Amino acid sequence: MPRKPRSPSPILVPTHDHCGLCLQKVKLCKSHIIADYMGEWIKAASATKKFRSADAPNRTQQDLPKIPLLCEDCELRIKKYEDGFKASVWDVWCAKVRAAHGELPDDLRIEASRGRA
Numbered sequence: 001m002p003r004k005p006r007s008p009s010p011i012l013v014p015t016h017d018h019c020g021l022c023l024q025k026v027k028l029c030k031s032h033i034i035a036d037y038m039g040e041w042i043k044a045a046s047a048t049k050k051f052r053s054a055d056a057p058n059r060t061q062q063d064l065p066k067i068p069l070l071c072e073d074c075e076l077r078i079k080k081y082e083d084g085f086k087a088s089v090w091d092v093w094c095a096k097v098r099a100a101h102g103e104l105p106d107d108l109r110i111e112a113s114r115g116r117a
């Protein structure tokens with residue numbers, strides 16, 4: 001019996017009406033592609049403290065781009081992992097950068113996030 005061709009994954013072919021995680025056709029939230037706290041760090045480290053549009057570099061932007069990507073339930077599921085990454089990796093890395101007066105650290109050992117810096 002010939003296999004029925006599968007429909008393309010909404011992840012590979014964004015449809016903006018299916019959640020990118022649970023693949024359900026539901027109302028989507030506008031999600032940051034890059035985590036908001038990373039955007040805030042990028043903005044704080046920049047000379048102008050603002051983002052520039054790739055399409056119009058003379059125009060400043062307040063926030064990183066958002067796209068309809070995940071449903072509300074999946075946003076909350078992802079947020080738990082995002083918050084965990086922030087606490088155990090991101091904040092540790094930022095503290096190293098601050099301690100080095102803005103120089104990027106040579107290493108980012110994960111054990112530093114477990115309190116063995």
Ligand SMILES: [Zn+2]
Nearest residue numbers: 019022071074
């Ligand atoms: Zn979902």
